[in-house]
Amino acid sequence: MSNVRRVYAEKKKDFAVQAKELQAEIKSYLGIKTVTGVRVLIRYDIENISDETYKRALGTVFSEPPVDDLYEENFDLEGGKTFSVEFLPGQFDQRADSAVQCVKLLNEEEKPVIRSATTYVIYGDVSDEQMEAIKNHCINPVDSRETGMEKPETLVTEFEEPADVKIFDGFTAMDETNLKELYDSLGLAMTFKDFLHIQNYFKNDEKRDPSMTEIRVLDTYWSDHCRHTTFSTELKDVKFDDGFYKAPIEDTYKDYLETHKNLYKGREDKFVCLMDLALMAMKRLKKEGKLADQEESDEINACSIVVPVEVDGKTEEWLVNFKNETHNHPTEIEPFGGAATCLGGAIRDPLSGRTYVYQAMRVTGAADPTVSVKDTMNGKLPQKKIVRSAAHGYSSYGNQIGLATGYVKEIYHPNYVAKRMEIGAVMGAAPRRAVQRLNSDPGDIIILLGGETGRDGCGGATGSSKAHTTKSIDTCGAEVQKGNAPTERKLQRLFRREEVSHIIKKCNDFGAGGVSVAIGELADGLRVQLDKVPKKYAGLDGTEIAISESQERMAVVVAKEDVDTFLKYAKEENLEATEVAVVTEEPRLVLVWRGKEIVNIKRAFLDTNGAHQETDVEVEMPVKEDNYFNEKKVADVKDAWLSMLADLNGCSQKGLVEMFDGSIGAGSVYMPYGGKYQLTETQSMVAKLPVLKGKTDTVTMMAYGFDPYLSSWSPYHGAVYAVLESLSKIVTAGGDYHKIRFTFQEYFRRMSEDPKRWSQPFAALLGAYSAQIAFGLPSIGGKDSMSGSFNEIDVPPTLVSFAVDVAKEGDIITPEFKKAGNPVYLFTMEKDAYDLPIYAQVMKLYDTVHTLIQSGAVAAAYALDGKGIALALSKMAFGNKLGVAVDANAVTKEELFAPGFGNLVLEVKDVAKFEEIVGKSEIADSVKKIAEVTEKAAFTYGDVEVSMDKALDAWTGTLEKVFPTRATEDKEEVKTGLYKADKVYVCKHKVARPNVFIPVFPGTNCEYDSAKAFERAGADVTIKVFKNLEAKDIRDSVDEFTKAIDQAQIIMFPGGFSAGDEPEGSAKFFANAFRNAKMAEAVNKLLNERDGLALGICNGFQALIKLGLVPYGEIRQQTADSPTLTYNTIGRHISKMVYTKVVSNKSPWLAQAELGKTYCNPASHGEGRFVAPKEWLDKLFAEGQVATQYVNEAGNPTMDEEWNVNGSYMAIEGITSPDGRVLGKMAHSERRGDSVAINIYGEQDMKIFESGVAYFK
Secondary structure, rough: OOOOOOEEEEHHHHOOHHHHHHHHHHOOOOOOEEEEEEEEEEEEEEEEEOOOHHHHHHOOOOOOOOOOOEEOOOOOOOOEEEEEEEEOOOOOHHHHHHHHHHHHOOOOOOOEEEEEEEEEEEEEEOHHHHHHHHHHOOOOOEEEEEEEEOOOOOOOOOOOOOOOOOEEHHHHHHHHHHHHHHHHOOOOOOOOHHHHHHHHHOOOOHHHOEEEEHHHHHHHHHOHHHHHHOOEEEEEEEEEEOOHHHHHHHHHHHHHHHHHHOOOOOOOOOOHHHHHHHHHHHHHHHHOOOOOEEEEOOOOOOEEEEEEEEEEEEEEEEEEEEEEOOOOOOHHHHHHHHHHHHHHHHHHHHHOOOEEEEEEEEEEEEEEOOEEEEHHOOOOOOOHHHHHHHHHHHHHHHHHOOEEEEEEEEEOOHHHOOOOOOEEEEEEEEEEOOOOOOOOOOOEEEEEEEOOEOOOOOOOHHHHHEEEEOOHHHHHHOOOOOOOOHHHHHHHHHHHHHHOOOOOOOOEEEOOOOOHHOOOOOOOOEEEEHHOOEEEEEEEHHHHHHHOOOOOOOEEEHHHHHHHHHHHHHHHHOEEEEEEEEEEOOOOEEEEOOOOEEEEHHHHHHOOOOOOOOHHHHHHHHHHOOOOOOOOOOHHEEEEEEHHHHHOOOOOOHHHHHHOOOHHHHHHOOOOOOOOOOOOOOEEEEEEEEOOOOOOOEEEEEEEEHHHHHHHHHHHHHHHHHHHHHHHHHHHHOHHHHHHHEEEEEEEOOOOOOOOHHHHHHHHHHHHHHHHHHOOEEEEEEEEEOOOOOOOOEEEEEEEEEEEEEEEEHOOOOOOOOOOOOOEEOOOOOOOOOOEEHHHHHHHHHHHHHHHHHHEEEEEEOOOOOOOOOHHHHHHOOOOEEEEEEEEOOOHHHHOOOOOOOOEEEOOOOHHHHHHHHHOOHHHHHEEEEEEEEOOOEEEEOOOEEHHHHHHHHHHHHHOOOOOOOOOOOOOOOOOOOEOOOOOOOOOOOOOOOEEEEEEOOOOOOOOHHHHHHHOOOOOEEEEEOOOOHHHHHHHHHHHHHHHOOOOEEEEEEOOOHHOOOOOOOOOHHHHHOOOOOHHHHHHHHHOOOOOOEEEEEHHHHHHHHHHHHHHHOOOOOOOOOOOOOOOOOOOOOEEEEEEEEEOOOHHHHOOOOOOOOOEEEEOOOEEEEOOOHHHHHHHHHHOOOOEEOOOOOOEEEEEOOOOOOOOOOHHHEEEOOOEEEEEEOOOOOOOOOOOOOOOOOOOOHHHHHHHHHHHO
């Protein structure tokens, strides 16, 4: 008989968001109209659990009684057809992992084994063929598979003992034919030339045959991903085709060659290659003294500049890091995991440099996602599925780790069907004093930190470097890594501590290539003990351990005497840390497994990066007749205006952008959409430097530039204007372009022996070189991805420029139109005969604009792109729903819609000052008034009028079915009134400075913001991390938490994603920890004996409501009719500013807020919908326990999803305990500060923290 218990949890009908969404997709997307109903159940198989723990877990871990129905062992199919889906063996299952962690909280001595699956039930007249289509829609074979309904005998996997690592006997003696046969059988990413190079080395140097691990490690080390082999290929004969644009392109190459000669005088080892071309402008500008701020180090994995920063009036040196990362291939085949680990990898690069990553940008490329699923190419996932799953993956990771995503843009071009583009770019910073850059010395110890090692990601580096065809997609599953954001959050917390950062001599993140590369790069000589590497499961052989790319791991070098101290710090942050290697005198990489050396290779051979590769280049010329800049004839202005707003690359992406938390860290100067209606899209991201203690007014800025249609016409022009566009967006935000540093993302078709295949990257890098030299501004980093091909289709030639700048809060302006009556001016840059910028004029233009912004004359500014003036004016107008009257005499109708890269539009508020500054400049002829902002919400051009509503319908309609912004049409207002209490609870236990206890669980991410808010209000804060790696850790943490609660006056439950908000429901880990008898008693004493307070925001509110602290005022079990929080009606995470009204003054937390006043705070959650039976709703209002409600622009509570973002019953945003001392709310009142969310209108400070502190005085 099976010892496995089986449980199914299913959302009750009113809350079955996923089932409703799937049914709608089956009907509209798959076109199967006969489906009458869909059910989605979460299935848990559980073993090694006692009866008592199992019974307790049923209603606290595996289900939530208010929103779930629970079935043990079986459920009634009611005549439906069913199938179940589980992860492939070896893939990380966050749901099952979190369930295990939650169950261990109920009894830390037990060692439960849990597996999860999702069960679907389909109703209606559905044929077998249609059922297959539904299964294909629900199952991605790269990471999941269908599983039967029968229950396994046991969940405990008996792993076979792996065989010894194979030695290739006779390898060194093989003739070329046999060697080629072996090479073909191994599926390597390296070339056969590399393979011959290896044979030569083992024959002549090692005089032995290699092991399988050595071949795999070399394949990984020399992969394009790790060693940029395509970029390092020597370009021998460069030929330029004839054509109109030959002169400027060839002249740029000549300039590069001259620079190459001057910089490398007398050096034979330097040859022409794409890598050299990419770096040459930086090297030249550095020599000219134009790069004094760069931090120089051979260790760092990100661009790094040194910036003077004023903190509390004192100047300190800070390191500012930035990095862009792509995960194109993994996201193409497994969009969720690929995109999640794209961001994870981007974060780990600056993090390994010991800087705290605080803001991210996401720029992606896709084919049209609105097309029918029937048009999907064989061997590909549908575009709609890729774009949605990838957005879920990236946002899920960023939202969990607590990283503000400041800017999101998806670029559409039909050729991204070859392979998706998935770029994450991040900003990191740290005080320079905290970071050492030292060399590894013999005897130093290497510690492996963070996640465990599994098969996920084996061959990821080589996989992303291979050519892909229809057939190869099926075999790549294991190459995709799975992200675990809560673990990476722990790494961030650890490295942010200066005492930890200071004892790290060197560090490398586990990106491509796993142990062999991450540890292998830390020192010339290393002896690595693979048996010590912590594993997710048994059965891995030495090769797998060596090359697995399991995520969230770091390798740090510390001196022998610092090892114990470092391990103690890691333990405090609940992180696994293990000594795995020692630095040796002899420069060899040695990997030991089961006591045998399975790798022993000279460092010098590893560093050859394989055989020297050579090729010729033939540079193709853009066709003059197809010139991208040619103005297109416009017959009807109204039609042109509306179709441009509806264009895939012009339309609103709000439904996509709102999936990403843009406000965490309380440092985002911009929210992604601004104005009273949050409809004006920003063009850059700006954030305050993440100073842990104290105040600063330093901000960082980042913007991107790239247009795939321009680049497809001319890769050279595409790169020039990518650089220019990224720079122009910094200028319109208020930045000083003279301080900009760039980083580039190159993404091109796969290269071959054909010299013409090399034309695109070569021409693009020449264009980028010319722009850098002309502006005198270098790119100091970048990332290349050179495998953008699928069968015969190639991605558009892609060079994305990211511009980074440092400024002061006061420099920044926002892009939404501010006031009717203000004039609008166009600043036009000049081009030469070859359609290239006249840089001297451009720089004068931008200098003038910067002076104007600094003078206070400019109200708003926007940089034009390939879509021109009309789109820019529309986007600027939407935010405050102001109109624009365009002067038909100043702008031709063709100009309205013509590409305008480099041109700027300015709304002017001080005309006299504006005219004075422009009049004195050298660019007055390039400036003209083109429009005026109007009160009337419409766009007019001569006698043509486009109403605001029509324009918004066109702009928001295109992607609404792909990235919806609403799930219901309900716009009803809620009539509830205000509750004025006769008296508010008074504290009888006064203290001068209350102590606030903030617990940190796996997945918590708002502790820094919450602590800052309380410290600013005058409280002392204690933060403690809950440790659960072993049973003893749980017991110790319970004791520590109990003691901390006993010493506190306030307990604050911060926001985050408790254990990833799994198993299937928010804050379960959080709530189950506090159900512990000792901790529950400590909380009751705090509230009942010491007049204490409790506050929970977002995930903290979810914990309070699941514990019963709201609305009951005590810890108790939830029942089927308890109020609770569940999934947003839209079925996804939502991040935007919300307007909430204080509707009760019963709570001491709201003593300094104004009853009836509306406040504006960021919301960022996936499960914020407050639901309760009518009796409860009536009771909560009657007793004044409803603290705050979501309201519309008129200040009225509403069911309209535009304002009530999660569809909460009666628009309830926050509730209290019966006496008001426990407050739970969804919107993040702690995320505020000077110059935060400056493009949002309304009072942000409810004074919750000040009220809580004042209560005790």
